[in-house]
Amino acid sequence: MLYTNVCKHCFKTFKSRYKRNTCSDCIGLDDAHFDEIEAYLKKYPNSNALQISEALGITAFEVLNYLKEGRLELGRGYFERLDEVNFEDNEV
Numbered sequence: 001m002l003y004t005n006v007c008k009h010c011f012k013t014f015k016s017r018y019k020r021n022t023c024s025d026c027i028g029l030d031d032a033h034f035d036e037i038e039a040y041l042k043k044y045p046n047s048n049a050l051q052i053s054e055a056l057g058i059t060a061f062e063v064l065n066y067l068k069e070g071r072l073e074l075g076r077g078y079f080e081r082l083d084e085v086n087f088e089d090n091e092v
Helices: 027-043 049-056 060-069
Strands: 003-006 013-016
Touching: 027 049, 027 060, 049 060
Parallel strands: none
Antiparallel strands: 003 013
8 A cells, every 4th residue: 555645845745655744855854854953952941843943944833743743742841930130239
């Protein structure tokens, strides 16, 4: 059985034995984007899709697709309370 797939990068239609999101021409681009996202998340772990897309120049939709594909995991971030700073004492 052959599946008809559409590449998420170039929108080319191609056939394969299993469902794929990327054609053989764009697999390198897909891996490069994923590696960039993974490196960015290691540096900034509490980032959302919009922050990642703005920093790396890819679409937020593509970041969310990696999440949908199961290549990225949704994590529960945490927020730290910043120490109170008296701005009147600090001169700029």
